[in-house]
Amino acid sequence: MKAKIYHNPRCSKSRQTLEILKKNNIDIEVIEYLKFPLDKNQISDLLKKLNISARELLRRGEEIYRKENLSNKDFADEFLIDAMVKNPILIERPIVTFNNRAIIGRPPEKVLEIIWSLKLIIRRVSEK
DSSP states (O other), X not given: OOEEEEEOTTOHHHHHHHHHHHHTTOOEEEEETTTSOOOHHHHHHHHHHHTOOHHHHBXXXXXXXXXXXXXXXXXXXXXXXXXXXXXXXXXXXXEEEETTEEEEOSSGGGGHHHHHHHXXXXXXXXXX
């Protein structure tokens, strides 16, 4: 079983989250989403796993957010997802997924919630 981290190596929170995963010996697939942008389906899947709206996944401090007036409450999720596809820098980071769960690593220690469930599943499997 492998966890995934949607990672930006230039982001200190993303690096800290990745370090927590490594220190806990979690098998990780690192996805540098700025180099390999996500498509609409992948972003929609992350939103479902995170149980949040597209608006909640947006990085509001990015210049493109202001330039494209993405604070406009009239924009539907579909429009905001398209904006994230075109401008992946808008996606909040880091995101860690495991099975059907996902968490935004802000603060980085939040990733411990996934680590605990991952270790519990591994323990159950090894007891069988």
